Amino acid sequence: MTTWAAEPIPTDLPATPVVDEAVARHFLRRGRGLEFAMEANWVRARLPDGEGRIVDLGCGIGTLFDAIGTHRAAGVDYKASGLKHTHARFPMVPLLCASAEHLPFADASLDGLILQHVVEHLPEAPASCPEFYRVLRPGGVLLLLTPNAEFCDQGVFEDPTHVQIFNRRDLSDILIHAGFSIVDLRTLGLPWLRRYHAIRSAWRLRRWVTEHAVALSTLPRWRWMGQTLCCAARRPLS
DSSP states (O other), X not given: OOOOOOOOOOSOOOOOOOOHHHHHIIIIIOSOSHHHHHHHHHHHHHSOSSSOOEEEETOTTTTTHHHHOTTTEEEEESOHHHHHHHHHHOTTSOEEEOOTTXXXXXXXXXXXXXXXXXXXXXXXXXXXXXXXXXXXXXXXXXXXXXXXXXXXXXXXXXXXXXXXXXXXXXXXXXXXXXTOEEEEEEEESOOSOGGGGGSTTHHHXXXXXXXXXXXXXXXXXXXXXXXXXXXXXXXXXX
C-alpha cells in the first residue's frame, strides 16, 4: 500500500468561482460514455508500471481511479464539498482539497500526475506547469487531456468556466518551457461535426471510431482532427 506523505495543506487557497451547475457536472456526471472510456484507455496505457504514486488532479467523482488502480491513486480537487461524493465511492483513496497552483506534495514525490479536462479551467495554466514539474520525480509522467482548439466544431466546448482552449503548439510550449519533454502528442475522438447523429446508424460509427481512436490518430490526416488533445510529458531524469 502506498504511503502518502504530503506537506501540510494550506487552508486559505483561492478557489476559482464556478456556477453550481458546473460543480454538479464535474462531480456527478463526468466519467460516462464512449469518449470517456476512450480517454481512460489512453491514460491507462501511458501510466508508469509498478506501485508508484499517481495523483488525479481535478479528480471530481474519481472516475479515473479504477484506471489508475485504487491502491496507488490519490485525488486532488479544489471543491471540498464535492469530494464528499468522491469519498463515499472510494473511501480507500486519499483525497486532498487544494489548487493546481499549490499542490500539497513534497518535491519529486509523485510518479504520475493526471489532468483530464482540467488545464483549460486554470486561470494561470503556464504558471501551474512548474508546480507539476516540482512534484514529479525525475522520469515521472504528466498526462494532460484537454479540448482541442483545432477541432472543427468549437460549439462542443462551450463552458463558462473555460479559460483557454489549447492547440497542440501552445500546450507543448508551456510544458517545454517548464522543463518537460513531450513523449506523446495526439488528438482522439470524432473528427467531424457533433451532428454526426443525423447519419443513419451513426452510433455504430461513433463506437468504432472511439474504440480505434489511438490507431486512427496515427494517420496523418486524422492526427490533429479529434476533439480531445492528449499530451504525455516526462520530467527528464537529469
